[in-house]
Amino acid sequence: MKAIILAGGSGTRLWPVSRYGLPKQFIKLNGGKSLLCQTVERLAAVVPLHDIFVITNQDYQFHVQADLRSVSPTIENNVILEPVGRNTAPAIALVMKYCLEKLKCKNDEVIFICPSDHIIEPVEKFAKYARQAETAAKAGSIVTFGIKPSRPETGYGYIKKGGKGPGVCKVEKFAEKPDLKTAEKYLKDGNYYWNSGMFSFTIATMLAEFKAYAPEISRKMPQTLAKMLADFKNMPSISIDYAVMEKSKKAAVLPIDILWSDVGSWDSLPEVIKPDSDGNVKVGDVLALDTKRTIVMGENRLISTIGLKDLIIVDTVDALLIARRGEAQRVKEVVDMLKERKRKEVVEHTTTYRPWGSYTVLEEGPRYKIKRIVVNPGHKLSHQLHYHRSEHWIIVKGTAKVTLGKTTSLVHENESTYVPKSTGHRLENPGKVPLEMIEVQNGEYVGEDDIVRFNDIYGRDKKK
């Protein structure tokens, strides 16, 4: 069995913590590990590490690799790159082509598809269910995992099971997101389950269902992987649910009784972090007077509250969100409005992640900018120059290998160097600990676009 994690989403409803530049699955929401890392570790209880892969897009490649590396360096390249987003059906087609061509899988290989940004506990139960589903998949079913509903939720699609037995049953039907009245009916009925977005099936089964119900995708399957990637933008954009599941006669559901959250909005945080005796969830530096049933997600800033009830407060360095509980779905509206106004706070965090590390803009003015730069061990930035600014580099931690013009030298902690305008330069961390540097830029123009690179962002020299 191969476990494939879908990690391409951009998590708008968890703004301002989740942004396009570093979305939800890479955020450490409830402790020290990102949701993606937690998913990988959960799957490692089901399949060997080397059989876990992540499909994502170019923008998130190195984030995914950084997270995989943190679980184990041996799997940092278990990444399948989607050239462009086309929803889950084409993604699954690409995954199967990758498994057949690159991993030399046979048609009877079971593929276990999982989202990257859910919370599921406990691991042992999850592993048991995953193996049950594997057995049913080998017998020809496409197995979905149905979560026993705990409330009349209107935000999820539902699966109605046909048949009584415990374990895997046929699916009687898939139901759209219901209104409240209908959701209450489903809850009472006892045969309706939340669709968790996980699927288990053999390559052979899915190929047959693509052929029967999604010919536009099916006819691309004989291509080589390279051709499919080159042609991927011509795939129809459609979910596996619409393309196959709702039509297939092989759809099955495994009802699972487990702690599950899709962490879909700030309203779901109490499912993930247990509230205290006042019903509050408090993360960060929080002083709360007379405050009840309130979610406070803080970072470094001191947050004090007086007399609040039923609120959501999410504080980040450059953006603050305060919403009434129950209204968190509307964060998407806020994000859309900010996008329209071209606000950078929907895309960037104050810290920008790069393959070689990160930089944080500490302060900027019309003629200067100050950054804190972190270069991971063994990494380097591109060889570059700027026409409009000079830079002062002050090493605060670690040792830097600096190329200036034609000269290369080592610069140590507490030492500094000066990069004049229009001078080629390169920064590298040759050591074993992260390199931390303060960069003070000064000149008539300090925009990020004033840069000429002699090689690309991955440090690979441009071909002449």
Add this chain to the structure above:
Amino acid sequence: MKAIILAGGSGTRLWPVSRYGLPKQFIKLNGGKSLLCQTVERLAAVVPLHDIFVITNQDYQFHVQADLRSVSPTIENNVILEPVGRNTAPAIALVMKYCLEKLKCKNDEVIFICPSDHIIEPVEKFAKYARQAETAAKAGSIVTFGIKPSRPETGYGYIKKGGKGPGVCKVEKFAEKPDLKTAEKYLKDGNYYWNSGMFSFTIATMLAEFKAYAPEISRKMPQTLAKMLADFKNMPSISIDYAVMEKSKKAAVLPIDILWSDVGSWDSLPEVIKPDSDGNVKVGDVLALDTKRTIVMGENRLISTIGLKDLIIVDTVDALLIARRGEAQRVKEVVDMLKERKRKEVVEHTTTYRPWGSYTVLEEGPRYKIKRIVVNPGHKLSHQLHYHRSEHWIIVKGTAKVTLGKTTSLVHENESTYVPKSTGHRLENPGKVPLEMIEVQNGEYVGEDDIVRFNDIYGRDKKK
């Protein structure tokens, strides 16, 4: 007539904007000028500028001078320094001694006492009332200014007038802060007014009332100013209201019908900044969805709100306050708790003001600290050294005169200099525009207390 502004308070209830390091009267709450500046300008419609003085304590001396200078450089030294806070009765005694000894006033001089942190409009009405009060003061009254109440306020003391006439009347009695029921009675009665904290009286009248009712203060009046200052800590700590006003037969009240706010808490902000059609007050970068009757005081950060009603949100760089409207008085509780926990956020802002300018800590770690330093034209820092850190100085704007060891040189924009550990150094701005510099400190210890000064904080060399 001399106008004296009381500017010693520390404005706890407007935390986190107002803090001990830079309290309420120096904050630009509703536009480009501090409340103190607005008070000075208001009084300039009543008396000549040079007859306006400010009494404050040592900690705020240069803040007051900076504000006075911004109104007019000719009055930057119109400052009376209180050695220690002893409430308003001793402060008034000190003011009178200063007027008699330093300003050569006669006993018939009228003294007009005003708080520094109220909003009063329009100026023309204020000036008219001030002159009415001056006339009554010359005739022997101690005139208070009673604000016609606009609501059953429980946070102020009240004055009940005796007598019908418009204009100055005798005071029938002073009433303590009432409960709600009593405040509603006062509002209906028509003869009760809010005590605005302003007083008008001649030196002769007040000296007589001190003699009759506050002998402990009265017996210090014959001293010289120098002796009174040296002995000031032995003054009883008592308000003029308790010491004299509630006992005196010369107390009078001038009812005034004017726009007045003591900006006593965040709940009073709508008196000062007109709410919009949703009842919201929005300062800063605010995106509000479905939000009503909510006060948002932002600075640089983007603030988005969804579905809020009747809230107060005050956002500063290092501290955030969110309270239910009506509960803003409880900010004092929060400040007391933070004081107990020795939190710096009750004392300091992220920008610290000094006589020579200011510094803002941009970032700090165990072995480094980055500051943005602004030195005003013509000012300099103390000649100093540090045992545990070196510093890189990068000039981003203006020209610096730098002394390192025995050498002095000029450092220009985009140039930098390095200050080794344990090396005497001095920074000065010899130019006409503010000097802006980035300082990167690096060493085994970067605390503010690692400093040896060869002269004091005002740049005056220490006597050997």
